[in-house]
Amino acid sequence: MRFLVYTKSIAELDYDEETRVLTIIYRDGQLRSVPHVDPKIMMKMVAQLPPERSLYLMQAAI
Numbered sequence: 001m002r003f004l005v006y007t008k009s010i011a012e013l014d015y016d017e018e019t020r021v022l023t024i025i026y027r028d029g030q031l032r033s034v035p036h037v038d039p040k041i042m043m044k045m046v047a048q049l050p051p052e053r054s055l056y057l058m059q060a061a062i
Contacts, residue, residue: 003046015042 003013012025015037022037 001042001046013045 014023022034024032
């Protein structure tokens with residue numbers, strides 16, 4: 001699942017459900033991976049995103 005994020009420093013969040021790795025993509029191009037992210041925490045983060053700003057949520061809604 002890939003989510004666009006509108007902050008000053010973070011551009012996208014990319015979550016791999018199989019490996020449970022969250023990759024943070026910064027606006028300056030840097031990447032940071034966070035292993036062992038619980039899917040429940042990821043769903044809490046997704047719930048805070050407006051649906052129109054997430055391709056994944058828009059596809060799931062259609």
